[in-house]
Amino acid sequence: MQKGVVVIGGGIGGIQASLDLASRGFRVYLVEKSPGIGGRMAQLDKTFPTMDCSICILAPKMIECARHPDIQLLTYSEVKDVKGSVGNFKVTVLKKPRYIDLAKCTGCGICADHCPAEASSEFDENMGVRKAVYMPFPQAVPRVMVIDKDNCLECGLCERVCTANAVNMEQQPEEIELDVGAIVVATGFDMFDASLIPQYGYKRFRNVITAMELERTLCASGPTGGHLIRPSDGKIPRSIAFIQCVGSRDRRRWINHPYCSSICCKYAVKDAVLIKEHEPNSRVAIFYIDMRAFGRGFQEFVNRAKSEFGIAFIRSNPGEISEDPATDNLIVWFEDPVTRTVQHVSFDLVVLCPTLIPRKGVEKLAKILGVELDNYGFLKSADSVRKPLDTTVSGIFACGYCLGPKTGDVPDSVAQGSATAARIAEILAGEEVR
Amino acid sequence: MKYAFFLGCLIPAREPNYENSVRKIAPELGIELVEMKGANCCAPFGIQSVDYTSWLALAARNLCIAEQMGLDILTLCNDCYESLLMTNTILKEEKENRDRVNEILADVGLEFKGKTDVKIFSDVLYEDVGLEKLKNAVKEPFNGLRVAVQPGCHLTRPKRIHFGEQMGVTALDELVEAVGARSIAYERKEACCGGPLRGINDEVALHVAKQKLDGVRAAGADCVVSVCPFCYFELDMGQLEIKRHLKEEYNLPVLHLAELLRMAMGMRLEEWEVRAHRIPITEILKVKEAK
Amino acid sequence: MSLLDAHLMREIANTPRGRGVLACIQCGRCTSSCLVARVVEEHNPRKLMEMIILGLRSDVLLGRLPWHCLSCFTCLDRCPQGGDVGEAMFAIRNLAVREGNIPDGIVGQARSLFETGRVVTPSRMALVNREKYGLGKEAVVDVKAVQKILRKTSFDKLIYRGS
Numbered sequence: 001m002q003k004g005v006v007v008i009g010g011g012i013g014g015i016q017a018s019l020d021l022a023s024r025g026f027r028v029y030l031v032e033k034s035p036g037i038g039g040r041m042a043q044l045d046k047t048f049p050t051m052d053c054s055i056c057i058l059a060p061k062m063i064e065c066a067r068h069p070d071i072q073l074l075t076y077s078e079v080k081d082v083k084g085s086v087g088n089f090k091v092t093v094l095k096k097p098r099y100i101d102l103a104k105c106t107g108c109g110i111c112a113d114h115c116p117a118e119a120s121s122e123f124d125e126n127m128g129v130r131k132a133v134y135m136p137f138p139q140a141v142p143r144v145m146v147i148d149k150d151n152c153l154e155c156g157l158c159e160r161v162c163t164a165n166a167v168n169m170e171q172q173p174e175e176i177e178l179d180v181g182a183i184v185v186a187t188g189f190d191m192f193d194a195s196l197i198p199q200y201g202y203k204r205f206r207n208v209i210t211a212m213e214l215e216r217t218l219c220a221s222g223p224t225g226g227h228l229i230r231p232s233d234g235k236i237p238r239s240i241a242f243i244q245c246v247g248s249r250d251r252r253r254w255i256n257h258p259y260c261s262s263i264c265c266k267y268a269v270k271d272a273v274l275i276k277e278h279e280p281n282s283r284v285a286i287f288y289i290d291m292r293a294f295g296r297g298f299q300e301f302v303n304r305a306k307s308e309f310g311i312a313f314i315r316s317n318p319g320e321i322s323e324d325p326a327t328d329n330l331i332v333w334f335e336d337p338v339t340r341t342v343q344h345v346s347f348d349l350v351v352l353c354p355t356l357i358p359r360k361g362v363e364k365l366a367k368i369l370g371v372e373l374d375n376y377g378f379l380k381s382a383d384s385v386r387k388p389l390d391t392t393v394s395g396i397f398a399c400g401y402c403l404g405p406k407t408g409d410v411p412d413s414v415a416q417g418s419a420t421a422a423r424i425a426e427i428l429a430g431e432e433v434r
Numbered sequence: 435m436k437y438a439f440f441l442g443c444l445i446p447a448r449e450p451n452y453e454n455s456v457r458k459i460a461p462e463l464g465i466e467l468v469e470m471k472g473a474n475c476c477a478p479f480g481i482q483s484v485d486y487t488s489w490l491a492l493a494a495r496n497l498c499i500a501e502q503m504g505l506d507i508l509t510l511c512n513d514c515y516e517s518l519l520m521t522n523t524i525l526k527e528e529k530e531n532r533d534r535v536n537e538i539l540a541d542v543g544l545e546f547k548g549k550t551d552v553k554i555f556s557d558v559l560y561e562d563v564g565l566e567k568l569k570n571a572v573k574e575p576f577n578g579l580r581v582a583v584q585p586g587c588h589l590t591r592p593k594r595i596h597f598g599e600q601m602g603v604t605a606l607d608e609l610v611e612a613v614g615a616r617s618i619a620y621e622r623k624e625a626c627c628g629g630p631l632r633g634i635n636d637e638v639a640l641h642v643a644k645q646k647l648d649g650v651r652a653a654g655a656d657c658v659v660s661v662c663p664f665c666y667f668e669l670d671m672g673q674l675e676i677k678r679h680l681k682e683e684y685n686l687p688v689l690h691l692a693e694l695l696r697m698a699m700g701m702r703l704e705e706w707e708v709r710a711h712r713i714p715i716t717e718i719l720k721v722k723e724a725k
Numbered sequence: 726m727s728l729l730d731a732h733l734m735r736e737i738a739n740t741p742r743g744r745g746v747l748a749c750i751q752c753g754r755c756t757s758s759c760l761v762a763r764v765v766e767e768h769n770p771r772k773l774m775e776m777i778i779l780g781l782r783s784d785v786l787l788g789r790l791p792w793h794c795l796s797c798f799t800c801l802d803r804c805p806q807g808g809d810v811g812e813a814m815f816a817i818r819n820l821a822v823r824e825g826n827i828p829d830g831i832v833g834q835a836r837s838l839f840e841t842g843r844v845v846t847p848s849r850m851a852l853v854n855r856e857k858y859g860l861g862k863e864a865v866v867d868v869k870a871v872q873k874i875l876r877k878t879s880f881d882k883l884i885y886r887g888s
Contacts, residue, residue, distance in 0.1 A: 199758070199803065245752075251807040253594065289752040319758030319803065322621055333763075335756040340772060342762045441864065443843040447851060450860055457860070472867030474842040479796040480834045481844065483818035484827070486741050488880040492838075495874065531741070538877050542870040591798035592811070626760055626797035633830035638793060641764040706858060 001087040001428055004180035006031060008079055008365070011039020012410055013400030014186035015061050016417030022070040024425050029178050030065060031074045031093055033361070034122075036140035037062055039188055043123065043137075043212065045219040045226075047410050048270035049301040055139050055221070057410075062141040073142060078361075080175065082183070082369050086395025086427065091178045097171035099147035100133075104166035107143035109135060111158035111167065119151035121223070125213045127231070128223025133158045133167075138221045182395045182424040183369065185379060186417065187362055189401040189408075192247045192355040196255065199320040200246060200352055206232040207328055208321065208350045211242075211267060218274055228278045230349045232328040237348035239283040240275055241332050242268045243318055247355035249289065257355040257376065263408040264353040265292040269305050271351065276309040285312040285347075287334060295407070321350060358402060369396055378404035389420050397423055435562050437508035437553070438500040439467035440518070443475050444663045445510060451703075451710040452663055455692035456510060456555070462571050462699055463563045467508065470499050476514040479630060490531060491538045493521035497552075498544040506551040508558055510692075512662035515554040516588035522552050523595055554589060556661050556691060560605035565612045573700030575614025579721070581694070582655035582686075583610055583617050584646070584669065586662040587626045609691065610659060613698035620653035622646060628672070629664035640679060643672040647684050657687045657718060659694050666690060670712045687715040730780040736820075737777055743816030745809020749774045755800035755810045761793050768793040770800050770810045773817070786824050791817045792831075822883055835884040839875055842866030 007014045010032030018028045044054035065071050081092040115131035123137050132152040159167040194202035201208045207230050220226035230237045251258045272284045293302045305311045318334040330350045336343045358377040366373050371391040372380040379398045382390035389397050399416035445453050477492040500507045509515050525532045526548040583606045607617040628642030660666045670688040677683050737743035755770040756762050776785050794814045801811030834844040
């Protein structure tokens with residue numbers, strides 16, 4: 001039996017699994033598609049309900065991963081092929097070229113300062129720009145630049161200004177083969193495209209944004225430096241509406257996400273409180289169908305949001321949003337649950353909470369691994385009650401949102417990451433309990 | 435392309451100009467319209483509100499006539515489209531309903547076999563005729579005339595029935611653009627005109643029409659182009675009533691899609707057809723003459 | 726104010742177009758989208774569903790609310806439960822008609838349909854004009870067939886009550 005493990009996905013779940021496995025003496029290969037680990041948690045401003053700074057509690061774990069002698073980070077890489085079976089997998093990983101020498105780059109950023117080419121920043125949810133040569137985010141691990149060849153003008157300026165001689169435009173993709181005993185999938189979630197609910201105006205009205213876009217706006221490392229300003233004119237919004245269940249709990253054939261995404265009520269209340277902390281005089285309303293505030297201090301948090309912060313909780317799902325062309329404000333049409341009449345109210349900013357869906361590329365990965373997916377593209381558990389973290393292939397485990405709408409907050413992903421590590425230890429150390 | 439021509443009730447009764455334009459442009463586009471002998475009313479929503487089985491049976495009778503002709507149905511009215519299409523879908527999919535309806539139809543010597551399809555005028559133009567053929571038939575394109583298309587409710591809803599099968603609003607936009615006009619975006623483009631409440635609650639009908647016309651005017655349209663005769667009636671005649679009761683004037687001419695195409699194909703509207711528009715279309719005609 | 730009738734919801738759910746009442750989660754998206762609700766305060770699809778769930782039989786079946794509906798299906802298309810509020814309106818109207826609750830406008834259409842095979846017939850002037858415009862004679866409806874069908878479904882009994 002091989003004592004190595006491949007962990008696919010460098011978010012909090014994958015990081016935790018890697019750390020637990022490495023501390024037991026397993027050799028861990030942490031494969032991450034993007035240029036840096038951290039996942040969704042690195043994009044958030046604060047976590048609920050403790051309101052801790054997200055990157056502050058994540059970064060120490062990221063660094064531990066980078067420095068651990070038994071963890072090898074394979075960032076900007078993807079799993080291309082898997083052969084074999086539990087105890088003896090042969091995993092082929094494709095390392096995409098960064099065009100930067102990992103060993104030489106110090107992450108100083110001079111190249112980016114001089115780079116003339118700009119592109120939309122994926123990490124900032126396309127709310128901001130980055131250069132063609134860029135650091136994924138300020139706290140990125142590994143702290144190394146990457147060149148996006150698609151947007152690169154190939155002017156050679158970066159190469160000229162780099163004092164460490166780290167630019168290598170001739171870099172080729174590299175395939176490596178890993179012999180491991182088990183695999184963990186921890187690919188997390190994407191947000192559903194809210195323009196599929198056209199009456200909310202996403203992508204048509206500039207001041208209608210998703211919750212992830214709001215997180216990047218509120219985050220100090222984001223495109224606005226943490227200032228709450230709205231996209232169309234940079235004004236500070238004085239009235240903000242949150243709309244829950246955009247695509248979730250939707251049984252219509254052409255939407256087909258009948259499940260509840262489980263974390264949106266929580267993060268919406270968190271974001272509403274954050275906004276109130278930024279702008280105490282603003283008017284914030286959350287339009288919901290049910291307020292799912294279960295467990296872990298949540299109902300108490302909701303109560304505080306109402307009494308201490310004065311956030312309005314309106315039990316009504318809005319029908320449509322229109323835009324006032326003179327002000328770029330949004331007009332939300334809803335039925336007032338108290339007077340039972342249809343009202344329309346103007347807001348400076350509207351935040352949509354869309355359904356959470358599997359990450360792009362999971363379907364392809366599932367075929368490579370041979371694991372089964374459910375109708376919504378999430379990984380299926382071998383037994384959703386007794387073996388929830390086992391996939392349908394022996395030796396391949398999963399943790400976090402890739403398994404479907406989980407409680408999905410950070411403590412749960414951490415717990416599941418640790419749990420997969422324990423499952424793997426059982427198997428590879430030959431101690432599986434039947 | 436041959437079709438069983440389903441005219442419905444409203445067009446022969448109130449809007450012969452719509453029928454006339456269709457008959458004039460059909461031969462130019464290779465469409466042959468065959469009369470459905472003895473066809474009855476489609477049983478629109480008012481009748482559907484009275485009794486479910488009566489609706490299915492009446493609509494099915496028309497489907498049977500088309501089946502016997504071996505042709506698909508081409509209809510000019512959104513309400514007829516909705517009634518016939520929904521009935522067709524229900525009877526094709528649900529055995530219990532099909533058996534019940536066939537039991538009734540047996541009395542009049544008919545049997546629903548599910549062999550025909552129902553198509554609305556705009557989809558026929560878009561899918562069966564095609565934009566290329568239409569563009570080739572255009573002799574006098576409109577010069578960027580700003581058109582607010584009124585798709586009407588039943589062109590694309592219920593989506594559950596239409597999903598993935600019909601082109602709906604995109605078809606209308608492209609048909610209008612194919613004759614040189616511009617299909618503009620406006621608020622509540624897919625909203626109802628208010629027509630269904632005419633004769634039942636005229637006041638509400640007018641308020642709903644007003645919401646639509648406000649959006650059209652705000653977007654700066656020169657005219658409205660509709661597919662459905664109910665929409666045409668409500669938005670055209672409705673403007674006179676809104677002027678009288680709600681004290682609001684729009685002066686927005688309303689055209690049938692068929693009329694727009696006919697004019698673009700180089701044909702002149704006859705005197706009686708011009709007069710059939712309650713809101714005068716003289717401005718549009720003047721623009722055409724001037725070229 | 727009605728007495729509560731616990732069977733109302735089941736009764737409507739059992740009609741062909743009324744299935745949707747069982748799925749309603751009272752989210753309010755239908756009313757928030759309804760064009761008529763913005764004009765007529767009383768017309769409120771969500772409230773109608775609420776009344777059905779509560780069992781307010783006479784409010785539901787004897788009121789004007791279902792007859793203000795445009796059947797535009799906006800609510801139906803937007804309902805996240807795949808629903809059927811728009812369809813349920815038809816189910817309610819079918820039941821309402823059986824209680825004698827039917828607006829005059831619809832009675833007029835229905836009787837015209839029974840007597841002529843059309844909900845609206847061309848006037849004499851319109852018929853003369855047709856020939857003048859070169860549109861040919863008005864197509865003839867097989868009224869006998871229509872009446873045979875409508876007698877079999879007892880449609881005539883519903884629209885000729887007490888007359």
